[in-house]
Amino acid sequence: MAQAPRETEASDAGSFRFKPYDGNDIQYPGFGFDIQFQDSKSRARVGKLKTPHGTIETPNFIFCGTKANIKSLQPQQVKEAGADIVLANTYHLMIQPGADIVEKMGGLHEFMQWDGPILTDSGGFQIYSMGDGTDADEIKGRNNKTERARSLNKITEKGASFRSYKDGSKLFLSPESAMEIQRKLGPDFVVQLDECTAMHVSREYTEKSMHMSHRWGDRSLKAFEKTHDGKQAVYGVVQGGVYQDLREESAAYTASRPFFGTALGGTFGGNFDQFFEIVSWCMPNLAQERPVHLLGIGTFKDVFECVRLGIDTFDCVSPTRIARHGWALMKGAPGERLNLRNAKYKEDKEPLWPELGIPASANYSKAYLHHLIRAGEHLGGQIIAQHNIAVFAHLMKEIRKAIQNDTLDALQKEWLVE
Amino acid sequence: MAQAPRETEASDAGSFRFKPYDGNDIQYPGFGFDIQFQDSKSRARVGKLKTPHGTIETPNFIFCGTKANIKSLQPQQVKEAGADIVLANTYHLMIQPGADIVEKMGGLHEFMQWDGPILTDSGGFQIYSMGDGTDADEIKGRNNKTERARSLNKITEKGASFRSYKDGSKLFLSPESAMEIQRKLGPDFVVQLDECTAMHVSREYTEKSMHMSHRWGDRSLKAFEKTHDGKQAVYGVVQGGVYQDLREESAAYTASRPFFGTALGGTFGGNFDQFFEIVSWCMPNLAQERPVHLLGIGTFKDVFECVRLGIDTFDCVSPTRIARHGWALMKGAPGERLNLRNAKYKEDKEPLWPELGIPASANYSKAYLHHLIRAGEHLGGQIIAQHNIAVFAHLMKEIRKAIQNDTLDALQKEWLVE
Numbered sequence: 001m002a003q004a005p006r007e008t009e010a011s012d013a014g015s016f017r018f019k020p021y022d023g024n025d026i027q028y029p030g031f032g033f034d035i036q037f038q039d040s041k042s043r044a045r046v047g048k049l050k051t052p053h054g055t056i057e058t059p060n061f062i063f064c065g066t067k068a069n070i071k072s073l074q075p076q077q078v079k080e081a082g083a084d085i086v087l088a089n090t091y092h093l094m095i096q097p098g099a100d101i102v103e104k105m106g107g108l109h110e111f112m113q114w115d116g117p118i119l120t121d122s123g124g125f126q127i128y129s130m131g132d133g134t135d136a137d138e139i140k141g142r143n144n145k146t147e148r149a150r151s152l153n154k155i156t157e158k159g160a161s162f163r164s165y166k167d168g169s170k171l172f173l174s175p176e177s178a179m180e181i182q183r184k185l186g187p188d189f190v191v192q193l194d195e196c197t198a199m200h201v202s203r204e205y206t207e208k209s210m211h212m213s214h215r216w217g218d219r220s221l222k223a224f225e226k227t228h229d230g231k232q233a234v235y236g237v238v239q240g241g242v243y244q245d246l247r248e249e250s251a252a253y254t255a256s257r258p259f260f261g262t263a264l265g266g267t268f269g270g271n272f273d274q275f276f277e278i279v280s281w282c283m284p285n286l287a288q289e290r291p292v293h294l295l296g297i298g299t300f301k302d303v304f305e306c307v308r309l310g311i312d313t314f315d316c317v318s319p320t321r322i323a324r325h326g327w328a329l330m331k332g333a334p335g336e337r338l339n340l341r342n343a344k345y346k347e348d349k350e351p352l353w354p355e356l357g358i359p360a361s362a363n364y365s366k367a368y369l370h371h372l373i374r375a376g377e378h379l380g381g382q383i384i385a386q387h388n389i390a391v392f393a394h395l396m397k398e399i400r401k402a403i404q405n406d407t408l409d410a411l412q413k414e415w416l417v418e
Numbered sequence: 419m420a421q422a423p424r425e426t427e428a429s430d431a432g433s434f435r436f437k438p439y440d441g442n443d444i445q446y447p448g449f450g451f452d453i454q455f456q457d458s459k460s461r462a463r464v465g466k467l468k469t470p471h472g473t474i475e476t477p478n479f480i481f482c483g484t485k486a487n488i489k490s491l492q493p494q495q496v497k498e499a500g501a502d503i504v505l506a507n508t509y510h511l512m513i514q515p516g517a518d519i520v521e522k523m524g525g526l527h528e529f530m531q532w533d534g535p536i537l538t539d540s541g542g543f544q545i546y547s548m549g550d551g552t553d554a555d556e557i558k559g560r561n562n563k564t565e566r567a568r569s570l571n572k573i574t575e576k577g578a579s580f581r582s583y584k585d586g587s588k589l590f591l592s593p594e595s596a597m598e599i600q601r602k603l604g605p606d607f608v609v610q611l612d613e614c615t616a617m618h619v620s621r622e623y624t625e626k627s628m629h630m631s632h633r634w635g636d637r638s639l640k641a642f643e644k645t646h647d648g649k650q651a652v653y654g655v656v657q658g659g660v661y662q663d664l665r666e667e668s669a670a671y672t673a674s675r676p677f678f679g680t681a682l683g684g685t686f687g688g689n690f691d692q693f694f695e696i697v698s699w700c701m702p703n704l705a706q707e708r709p710v711h712l713l714g715i716g717t718f719k720d721v722f723e724c725v726r727l728g729i730d731t732f733d734c735v736s737p738t739r740i741a742r743h744g745w746a747l748m749k750g751a752p753g754e755r756l757n758l759r760n761a762k763y764k765e766d767k768e769p770l771w772p773e774l775g776i777p778a779s780a781n782y783s784k785a786y787l788h789h790l791i792r793a794g795e796h797l798g799g800q801i802i803a804q805h806n807i808a809v810f811a812h813l814m815k816e817i818r819k820a821i822q823n824d825t826l827d828a829l830q831k832e833w834l835v836e
Binding site for chain 1: 485486489490492494495510514515524528529530531764765767777778781782783786788790792793796800
């Protein structure tokens with residue numbers, strides 16, 4: 001596996017170009033992050049992340065409920081599978097049903113009947129994926145490329161203008177309105193608005209954009225503070241593309257600001273090694289005592305390697321998305337998953353993974369799931385989605401134990417086949 | 419409400435043209451039907467229907483699991499909603515995944531992980547719906563009208579030939595193979611192959627077809643008996659279209675044969691009054707001690723009126739089908755349901771029906787379900803499907819109680835608004 005460069009802790013904001021924060025300090029009384037165990041050989045750590053909706057153990061995985069639901073699963077099924085925390089997308093919810101409706105209905109927890117912690121993103125990723133036309137159909141919840149072209153946005157210092165995926169109407173998101181919308185949505189964790197730059201953009205653009213994202217970060221904090229009632233905590237976002245000095249600067253920027261947590265965003269390059277390198281550049285420069293979230297990343301391999309780099313939480317649509325195509329996550333499987341559409345499962349009486357202890361993994365034969373997927377029955381995707389969540393929840397549990405028992409290498413060999 | 423014509427019991431086979439059965443009598447040791455209460459003012463009755471997979475109370479509703487699954491619901495969700503018995507379609511399963519696969523996988527109960535009673539139909543309805551091109555897309559599980567045209571069938575004395583909905587290949591179903599396929603599928607209740615004639619066909623055709631269905635009934639019984647191992651019980655089907663003497667003859671035919679139960683099939687005319695009349699013609703001529711199933715019928719009104727005529731079980735795709743369009747069944751609602759797509763539910767904080775006691779009916783606001791349906795999220799249909807099953811299960815429970823308490827009229831007024 002890849003080796004993390006072990007640099008000196010470099011959280012000296014003075015060596016970077018950004019100014020000290022000119023706003024007020026922010027306290028997060030209902031929140032906390034206690035690092036309970038720190039690995040001696042890597043940055044890996046086991047922690048407890050406290051929120052008004054319960055305390056979760058880290059490292060952990062945040063499951064995607066884009067439009068205020070984990071696709072095809074009722075919240076008790078998500079909980080049954082072992083999920084501790086879910087994510088919803090600001091971009092989607094501001095358009096449908098609208099933040100005001102969610103607020104009137106009592107906020108996301110009440111609306112979607114999920115009583116555990118929730119994180120919303122800022123909408124920033126969607127600005128990126130629409131602007132660059134890169135492949136992010138899944139997180140946008142649609143596949144119509146013609147539609148996408150219409151929604152191309154304009155990003156200025158003020159914020160981002162774009163068109164609604166629903167009716168093409170003009171919309172505008174500023175750092176302030178992103179905070180306001182997330183306040184109305186009411187998750188535990190909110191994220192500052194950023195511009196999420198792509199891999200192929202120039203260093204010059206990346207740097208200018210990053211500095212704007214930093215200014216947006218300060219505006220987000222100030223907007224957040226104005227209505228801060230202790231129910232939410234805000235994450236800053238590290239940008240800086242594929243450039244080491246920019247990533248370091250952006251990481252140090254977040255550390256210098258009163259964010260509760262840090263999220264790593266933007267492009268992570270074109271392959272695993274570059275991804276690993278970029279995350280490695282960020283980590284030593286972050287505020288070490290804060291929880292670190294890695295946005296939109298989620299293979300077993302990513303998780304194992306990034307846990308070693310000190311990542312505390314992950315999110316990815318993959319577990320539920322691939323389920324709809326008949327892919328069941330599996331420890332030690334080539335490609336980390338089984339393709340249940342494959343004819344070889346036609347008469348396979350074995351369930352997916354009895355030890356996971358939920359009906360989705362223990363009761364149905366692979367032959368039955370193969371049948372449902374082949375017959376185009378949504379139940380197939382539902383069962384596999386629940387299984388995939390259970391697999392990731394189990395993985396995170398095993399990882400937490402392995403960090404403390406110094407058996408992470410052995411565990412990784414069980415999960416990943418080279 | 420409509421009044422059932424109260425005729426003299428007419429189960430004198432001698433007055434009809436069919437011959438006595440020339441096969442052996444058939445015993446159904448693992449099965450039973452005990453009428454526990456008989457209403458004095460109507461044919462309504464409360465019974466216990468015993469199967470190798472448990473005893474269910476009647477009147478009851480059989481929920482449709484066409485392709486060996488209740489669409490979008492895991493079996494424990496179906497059970498949680500209060501369903502006692504489900505139905506699967508021979509036509510669909512013989513094509514995908516194939517009866518041999520289901521048999522190898524241990525039969526339908528094991529395959530779909532439903533441990534309660536199961537009924538499979540004979541495939542006869544699909545022969546009808548394909549042959550006449552009438553609107554039965556739901557039960558056929560697809561919507562492609564071009565596809566349908568290709569599958570037009572030919573029905574002869576031997577059986578029915580048709581084309582696979584999957585790949586267009588030629589298939590043939592005879593009374594014997596329908597029994598053999600259902601034996602392999604392994605439900606508790608199997609149904610004889612019949613030709614399901616439509617409303618607009620001539621009396622001459624209807625009569626000829628009915629007589630053939632009777633001959634098919636005899637062949638079905640003989641085929642059934644050959645491999646009868648006590649695990650299944652067979653239903654005969656009453657045909658005869660919209661013609662009183664034919665319906666009476668067909669009812670008497672089934673009574674004269676060693677079927678375990680009787681199913682009423684075919685067309686029930688063009689409106690409620692004609693439907694009610696047709697069912698009324700059949701009832702006095704059936705074997706009274708046997709359970710009576712009404713194929714493919716399922717509004718609240720149908721159920722209330724037909725329970726009075728002596729129907730013991732119903733099935734209909736409607737509860738789960740309409741759920742996908744956002745329609746939630748509701749006691750006392752105009753049209754028996756709420757259209758949750760309607761903008762009036764946009765900010766409706768109330769759940770559907772808290773007293774039903776399942777999360778689907780008690781936890782989610784109508785506003786949330788409205789959002790899910792509008793956003794095209796499958797979870798909306800899933801939640802409403804579970805609610806709709808709970809409503810029908812609750813209705814049947816209330817009906818059983820009301821028959822015994824002589825309060826059926828009052829109950830009907832609660833459920834139906836004129």
